[in-house]
Amino acid sequence: MTKGIYRFVLVAGAGILLYCNEAGNPVSGTQFQDGSTASAFIKVQNVRNEVPLKGVLVTIEGNGSCTTNVNGVARFDDLRIGTHVISASLIGYEPVVSEVIIHADSSYSIPLALQTSMTLPMHRKGTFVRGKIYYQKENTLHPVSQMSVELELSPSAALYDEWEEVETVDFLQPVRSVKTLPDGSYFFDSIPEFTVGRLITQNHQVGGLLYGRVYSEIIYSQAAGDTINFPPIILSPEVNGHFIVLSDNSDFITDTTAFSITFSEPVDTSRYNPNGTYIYGASLPGRVLHSQKWNKTLTILSFKPFDGVWKQGEMYTVIVGSVYSISGKMLFNIRDLTFKAAFSGAETDVKNLRL
The missing domain is CATH 2.60.40.10 (Immunoglobulins)
Known part of the structure; x- marks a missing residue:
């Protein structure tokens, strides 16, 4: 989005x-x-x-x-x-x-609504979104538990098409995140009306199989209090047996937090060269000097700039070098990762623009 x-x-x-x-x-x-x-x-x-x-x-x-x-x-x-x-x-x-x-x-x-000049609407909260996620194995559906599900929100463009000289806004907290329950269900509440949301399921590993991300568009009803029952999402294995990047925290990073990558298997750090991974800023000269740190299970790699602060609003690109799992697999979905950092502090801090 x-x-x-x-x-x-x-x-x-x-x-x-x-x-x-x-x-x-x-x-x-x-x-x-x-x-x-x-x-x-x-x-x-x-x-x-x-x-x-x-x-x-x-x-x-x-x-x-x-x-x-x-x-x-x-x-x-x-x-x-x-x-x-x-x-x-x-x-x-x-x-x-x-x-x-x-x-x-x-x-x-x-x-913050219709006027003869421009409008800046405020949206009443109260719409609910619910659904279930399953994974398919041997023609049988199983509920997915503890899977991260994100909902990216923005005001509905269709609403503005009905008015003249209307401006749109950013929601202060456009990304919501929950985890599925043991029965595979998820639930979002207090969603604003007149909103378009993109539902994202993160890469997930179950029973030795890997299931990729799913992106789905949702158009919310025009009334707070309504419940959107989203159709069940059925995941099929698409990278069976591969070693992949499961997720990153690019949607939630602030200027003072580390950028983190989560891998599907423990990494063989003896084969990983930290000097082979680079970070660049779109408007910054040269590489960004940074530190790297692995967690205890060797599945999460975190980055922080040497001065401890990312430049707010700067588009950073992380180019990951060669990564191998302990089992000897080469990273399958290696790619350039990008993120922008918001200001640290409370989520309602006015400076936390989702650029």
């Missing part, structure tokens, strides 16, 4: 309105004067019924927070000209985040 930055233009406004200071308290507004700063008017609405939302916490990174009034409007003054990160959150709704470009000498609002 493509993750992108959606940019919205905020321009300076004029007039006297109720707005909030950095502490989030309402104070009297003053008339805007041309200069190096601007005012921003933020209007928040429900994506489903276009009703203004009162009490939404709107944050512009580095400029404090403000809650919307009865008309769903919040105002920020003295914003520097340039790019800002903006987020909005309200209990019962999916937090959203975006980048905002502030320009001077006009006025602009960011509604």
